[in-house]
Structure formats: C-alpha cells, structure tokens
Amino acid sequence: MKEFLVYRGKKFTIEWYYSQKGKSQPLEYFNALPAIYQQKFFYLIKRIGDFGYISDKTKFRNEGNGIYVFKPQPYRFFSFFYEDGKIIITNAIIKKSQKMRRQEKDYAVSARADYIARTKEGTYYEDN
Secondary structure, X not given: OOOOEEEEOOOOEEEEOXXXXXXXXXXXHHHHOOHXXXXXXXXXXXXXHHHOOOOOOOOEEXXXXXXXXXXXXXXXXXXXXXXXXXXXXXXEEEOOOOOOOHHHHHHHHHHHHHHHHHHHOOOOOOOO
16 A cells, blocks of 8 residues: 655645656655654655745745756655645755756656646556
C-alpha cells in the first residue's frame, strides 16, 4: 500500500509523489536519512503545512517553473503546489555544489506533469 501522506496541516497537505511504476524516490530517500535530518525535514513540512509559508529562503525557495525546494541542509526536497492545498514532494538529493543540477529540477517538472495528468484521468490514487 502506497504511503502518500507526509503531513496534513491547517493550511496544506503534503504528499510524496509516486511514479507510474509505484516508486517514490523522495520517500525512499527520506527513509535512508539519519534521524536528525528527518527531523529537520519534518520541521519544515510542519511549518508550511500549519502556517502556509516559510519566509527563510535558506530553508524553502522558489526555483522557478512552479518548482519549490525544501532545504534541510545539506539535502534538497523538490516539490510543487497543487489544487486543494496540496504540496507534492517529487524528488530529493544531497547538495554537492553551489549550483543545482538542471536535471533535478527537470525531473520535478516532469513529475508534476505526470502527477497532474494521472490525477485528472483518475488513475493516480486508484491503485492504493
């Protein structure tokens, strides 16, 4: 059974993205992190879920093209906002250089398009 829900707050519901093959790269990545970094990630998720924003750009930032990044140092969790107050976490990486690799953002854009298409056709949540 797929575990979509990350956190349900007063302002936003945050979910993991699943590919058509049923894999969630960000959930697998999160599960492999040490507990201290999982806590840092959940602090940011809880903050945006309950209050609706994170004003510190070193913790949450708009990367353009509708993609946002949660930044529990040194990790990055890519996401996008969707209808009905949802934020979908698409992929995760460890930051290795000052500049983000374009392919990570491109994956998030592609995952967003896939999520939207599958949600509109009613197939994204159906096999859970």
